Amino acid sequence: MNSVQIMVMEHDYILRMLNVVRKACYKVMKGEDINYDDFYKMIEFIKNYADEHHHGKEEKFLFKEMQTKLGKLGENLITHGMLVEHDLGRLYMSDLRDALERVKNGDEESKLDIISNAIGYTHLLKRHIAKENDAVYKFGETNLPKEIIDEINLKTEEFELEAEKKGTQKYYVDILENLEKRYL
DSSP: OOOOHHHHHHHHHHHHHHHHHHHHHHHHTTOOOOOOOHHHHHHHHIIIIIIIIIIIIIIIIIIHHHHHHHHHHHHHHIIIIIIHHHHHHHHHHHHHHHHHHHHHOOOGGGGGHHHHHHHHHHHHHHHHHIIIIIIIIHHHHSSSOOHHHHHHHHHHHHHHHHHHTTHHHHHHHHHHHHHHHOOO
């Protein structure tokens, strides 16, 4: 698989987790007890798999080349589009973690912040993933020189192999599948 195929496959896992997050928020909305461990696992998946593992490859390899090799359009698309959305996602997760702590400490009203940050993240990421799959990746593949694409693919392959040695992919897919059994 080339780097874009790998990233699209990862998007499928991330989208599945977004469905879990939504179902967990629905339980909060219905007044059910919050399973903090599950929410922390969702945040862990998002922080370490979606952001560090997946966005890490985008930011270090594909997006970096698009910013430097595709002129003003590439620079604007990545810097003022994709990277801004990555940062906004990080903010949602930070605010979600803070809201969970406030609720644990007795602030019932912060349940609103749990739901709003988690659902805000799901909406952001669904749109973000659609843009990447349908436009950004294709723009990069079409406009970057073949030797740059080959270099990105090689770096991605090395990155994936190193992560596989650590068990990263399996660990986070297992978290996802366990949460799906509980929420979907």
